[in-house]
Amino acid sequence: MVFDFFKGGQSTIEEVEKTLVAMMQNARQNYEEAMDAVFGGGKSKSTKKGLKKTDREINLAQQQVRRDLMMHASVSPTMDLAETLAYMSVVKDVERVGDYAKNLYDLAKFGADFTTAEDFEYLARYRDCIGKLIDDAIEVFRARDPEGARELIAEADKYFSEFDDNVKAAFNSDGPASDAVARTLYFRFLKRITAHVMNLLTSLVAPIHRLDYYDEAKDDRVEL
Amino acid sequence: METQSQVAVRRGLKLSGPVRGVLVFALLYLFLVGVKLLESGIEGLGSGFTDTLFQGVSNPLAGLFVGILATVLVQSSSVTTSTIVGLVGTGVLPVAQAVPMIMGANIGTTVTNTIVSLGHIRQSEEFKRAFTAATMHDFFNIIAVAVLLPLELMTRAISGLARLITETIAGGVGGGSFDSPIKGAVKWGASWIEDLLGWVNSDKVAAAFLLIIGVALIFLTLTFITKNMRVLVADRIERSLNAALSKSGTVGIIVGLLVTMAVQSSSITTSILIPLVASGILLVRNAYPITLGANIGTTVTALLAALGTGAIDGLTIAVTHTVFNVLGILLIYPWKKIRYLPVTLAGKLADIAIRRKSLAVGYTLTMFVAIPLAGILILR
Numbered sequence: 001m002v003f004d005f006f007k008g009g010q011s012t013i014e015e016v017e018k019t020l021v022a023m024m025q026n027a028r029q030n031y032e033e034a035m036d037a038v039f040g041g042g043k044s045k046s047t048k049k050g051l052k053k054t055d056r057e058i059n060l061a062q063q064q065v066r067r068d069l070m071m072h073a074s075v076s077p078t079m080d081l082a083e084t085l086a087y088m089s090v091v092k093d094v095e096r097v098g099d100y101a102k103n104l105y106d107l108a109k110f111g112a113d114f115t116t117a118e119d120f121e122y123l124a125r126y127r128d129c130i131g132k133l134i135d136d137a138i139e140v141f142r143a144r145d146p147e148g149a150r151e152l153i154a155e156a157d158k159y160f161s162e163f164d165d166n167v168k169a170a171f172n173s174d175g176p177a178s179d180a181v182a183r184t185l186y187f188r189f190l191k192r193i194t195a196h197v198m199n200l201l202t203s204l205v206a207p208i209h210r211l212d213y214y215d216e217a218k219d220d221r222v223e224l
Numbered sequence: 225m226e227t228q229s230q231v232a233v234r235r236g237l238k239l240s241g242p243v244r245g246v247l248v249f250a251l252l253y254l255f256l257v258g259v260k261l262l263e264s265g266i267e268g269l270g271s272g273f274t275d276t277l278f279q280g281v282s283n284p285l286a287g288l289f290v291g292i293l294a295t296v297l298v299q300s301s302s303v304t305t306s307t308i309v310g311l312v313g314t315g316v317l318p319v320a321q322a323v324p325m326i327m328g329a330n331i332g333t334t335v336t337n338t339i340v341s342l343g344h345i346r347q348s349e350e351f352k353r354a355f356t357a358a359t360m361h362d363f364f365n366i367i368a369v370a371v372l373l374p375l376e377l378m379t380r381a382i383s384g385l386a387r388l389i390t391e392t393i394a395g396g397v398g399g400g401s402f403d404s405p406i407k408g409a410v411k412w413g414a415s416w417i418e419d420l421l422g423w424v425n426s427d428k429v430a431a432a433f434l435l436i437i438g439v440a441l442i443f444l445t446l447t448f449i450t451k452n453m454r455v456l457v458a459d460r461i462e463r464s465l466n467a468a469l470s471k472s473g474t475v476g477i478i479v480g481l482l483v484t485m486a487v488q489s490s491s492i493t494t495s496i497l498i499p500l501v502a503s504g505i506l507l508v509r510n511a512y513p514i515t516l517g518a519n520i521g522t523t524v525t526a527l528l529a530a531l532g533t534g535a536i537d538g539l540t541i542a543v544t545h546t547v548f549n550v551l552g553i554l555l556i557y558p559w560k561k562i563r564y565l566p567v568t569l570a571g572k573l574a575d576i577a578i579r580r581k582s583l584a585v586g587y588t589l590t591m592f593v594a595i596p597l598a599g600i601l602i603l604r
Contacts, residue, residue, distance in 0.1 A: 011459050067505050071465060074499045076458045 012072040013080045016065050016087050017144070023061045023094045024138045024200070026054045030101035031134060031193070035127045037108035038186070040115040051105055058098040065091045086203040089211050093196040097134070100193045104186070112182035123186070129159070130190050137197045141204065149201040156198050163191040244456050251445045251452070253413065255306070256406065256532030258441025260414035261434045262310040263533060268431025281604070284324040284377055288369070289599035291328020296592045301333035302446050302488055302525035305545055307439065309529040313538030322541045323376055323383050326526075327369045327548060328596075330519065334361040335592040336491035340498045342588065345581050347502075352574045354502035355584060360570035361494055361515045362591065367566060368552030382551065386544035394539055407534035446525065450489045457486045461496070465514075469506055473513055477553070480517020490522035512567055516557060519549040 010018075030051050037047055069084050114123045133156055140148035170183035202211055239247065281287040295304045308325055311317040341358035344351040376382045394402035417437065424430040454461075461483050468479040484493045494515050500506040526542035533539075557563055577584035 009459065009463065012462050067469070068462075068466070070503055070505050071462050071500065074496050075461050075465070076455070079455070079458065 011080075012068050013083050013087075016068055016072075017141075019061050019065050019068075020087065020091065020094055020200070021138060021142050023058050023065075023091070024097065024134065024141070024197075026058050026061075027094060027098040027101055028131070028134045028138065030054050030058075030098050031104070031131060034101045034103075034105035034108070035131070037105050038112055038114055039120075039124060039127065040113065041108065042113065043105075043109045047105065048109075051102055055098050055102055058095055062091050062095045082208050085208050086211060090200045090203045093199040093212075096196045097193050100189045100196070104189050107182055107185055107189075110182075111178065112186075114182075114186075117179075123183075126159075126162075126187070126190055130194060133159075133194065134197055137201055141200060144204060146205045149204040153198050153201055153205075156194050159194055160191060163187045163194075239452075239455075241456060244452050248449055248452050248456065251449045252528070253409070254441055255445035255449065256410045256529065257413040257417065258438045258445060259306055259310040259313075259529045259532045260410050260438070261417060261441065262307060262438030263314045264414060264418060265431045265433070265435025265438055266311060266314045266316055268427055268434060270428070270431075281321055281325065283603045284321075284373065286600055286603035287321055287324035288328040288331075288373065289596040289603070291325035291330075292332040292592065293328075293596040293600065294325075295329045295332025296335045296596070298443060299336055300443075300446060300450075300489060300491060301329040301522055303443050304329040304332070305523070305526040305542070306442050306446070306529040309526050309538045309542050310438070310442075310533060312541040313530070313533035313535035315535075315537065319383050319387075319537055319541050319544070320380070323544055323548075324373060326541060326545045327373055330545075330549065331362070331365045331369060332592065332596075333491055333522065334358070334365060334494070335588065337361060337494040337498050338588050338592070340495045341502070342584060344498075344502045345584065348578045350502040351581075351584075352578045353504065353508060354498050355577050356508050356567065356570045356574040357498055357501040357511050357515075358494070358570075359573050359587075360508065360512055360566045363566035363569045363573075364516065364552070364556065365519070368548070368555060371555060372548060372551060382547055383540065383544050386547045387540050389547070390536060390540045390543050394536060401534045402536055402539065404531050404534040406531055410532045442529075446488060450487050450492060453487045454492060457483075461486070465496070465500070465506075468510065468514055471510065476510060476513030477517035477520075477557075480514035480519075481521040482517075483514075484518040484521025485524045488522075488525050490518035493518040493521070508567060508571075509564065512564070513557070516553050519552065520546065523549055 033047050033051060037043060041047065066088065069088050072080065073084050114120055117123060133152065136148075136152055140152055164187075166187040167184050170180045170187070173180050173183075199212055281290050291304060291308075294307075295301045298304065305326055308317065308322050308329070312319055312322050338355075338358040341351070341354035344354040372382060418430075418434065421430045421433055424433065464479045464482060468476045480493055483496075484490050487493065497506060497511045497514060501508055501511050523542070523546040526545050527539075530539040530542040556565065573587065577587070
């Protein structure tokens with residue numbers, strides 16, 4: 001407690017990085033549980049309870065990160081300034097990944113079930129790809145690996161136009177409205193999750209003033 | 225991967241922890257040499273000069289105002305109190321006259337966080353919290369002085385207790401000296417600088433040089449000690465302040481004490497609290513005990529200076545500073561009915577200040593510049 005003063009330990013920035021990784025892992029867990037619901041599991045009280053609990057942990061961790069960064073900025077205003085500002089920004093992105101995972105569960109809650117879809121495997125492929133993207137992003141961020149971040153960002157880039165194409169196809173489909181809505185929201189949420197995960201990675205490679213522009217049109221993006 | 229600061233250390237742009245630690249020890253040594261040179265300079269200038277210098281502060285209120293103004297000018301009570309310790313150590317400034325100056329330094333040091341709080345003036349809610357946190361320190365110190373200074377003048381209770389403590393710990397009596405473990409080493413460094421001034425023909429001019437070098441060394445070394453220590457223990461400060469975020473009372477006092485002892489400046493500790501309170505991370509009531517702990521922690525610098533002088537009277541005035549701050553806390557903090565009186569008064573002042581923000585600037589200038597200046601001019 002107070003005698004922590006005499007103990008050694010990690011710097012605040014290192015602590016914050018650990019917390020961001022833990023938040024991402026929680027968001028990943030929520031993503032998986034929500035996807036299980038959408039792909040056959042359906043809504044359940046235990047899933048809802050688990051998602052809520054994990055989401056609360058993510059929210060509390062976000063507040064802790066903000067407090068820690070404010071403390072760090074007050075005690076050492078010029079030390080790690082870029083990291084402090086970047087993490088203050090990207091902690092919101094990490095929290096949003098968790099939120100969109102919850103939104104995916106809402107699809108199951110409203111009755112969406114992709115197990116009966118003709119293109120089940122096509123839809124499931126995106127679930128797996130984005131799941132792996134989150135896993136890889138966690139590892140790249142944990143290792144503070146700029147090269148890995150650049151590679152992952154380039155990989156994620158390919159998905160954006162695919163997501164938009166899928167939304168457009170659902171919009172123009174002649175199928176039932178419930179299916180079109182479910183598909184539109186599914187690809188929309190996946191796009192948002194991907195964008196927020198990539199925003200986290202841009203903190204490793206992009207200048208501070210260009211954070212958060214990842215999902216903009218290509219011309220507006222920063223050269224990484 | 226490394227953080228920015230770790231990269232800076234590796235590239236040689238920034239000092240590593242151990243190097244900074246050694247640097248702090250060297251600066252601490254130079255600080256003590258500065259106090260010793262100040263003593264030598266004062267002694268060399270002779271009694272005529274010093275009598276004139278301190279004639280004006282024989283009035284205790286004038287002494288109090290000198291303490292406030294001097295601390296406001298150098299923005300550090302540590303510089304003021306260390307200089308006072310040096311002066312008392314030479315015998316030219318009696319302990320009785322130095323006590324009000326020490327108390328004034330306590331009030332003067334709060335100007336720094338009040339100025340920091342003015343930085344939040346554009347955001348009313350933030351400013352209200354920041355200004356309350358800053359001025360509660362003013363009110364606490366003013367109340368403590370208002371009660372303890374008359375008590376000291378009537379009974380010499382505070383300096384008497386300090387003398388008793390000093391004589392018990394160090395042995396010897398007032399006007400004498402004690403065996404300080406570092407006195408010899410400090411004397412060696414000081415005499416080395418004194419020898420460098422061998423080319424000066426006049427003893428008085430040489431003494432004036434020593435005085436100037438001494439004051440400059442005290443000021444500069446304390447500035448750099450504070451800067452380096454702040455970097456050196458930044459993580460520890462953050463951890464211990466985090467521990468005090470949601471707690472009140474003793475934990476806060478101990479955290480304030482430890483942080484201030486580490487950075488050798490109560491202004492740094494209390495100024496760190498202002499943005500935390502302004503942003504709402506730290507409640508004013510939880511910042512309050514940290515501020516009180518800082519009051520005690522800052523007295524360590526004068527105690528170190530006294531070790532360098534080796535004079536019983538110098539140590540007595542340094543201990544007086546500690547006793548005064550401890551008594552100030554015991555006077556107000558343990559009693560529930562008056563514990564938060566400084567916070568309440570500061571809150572009321574902040575309420576007025578957010579309605580008329582120019583009053584906040586006016587308060588700072590009046591409290592820390594106009595009143596002490598007028599007081600010195602009238603009372604000397």
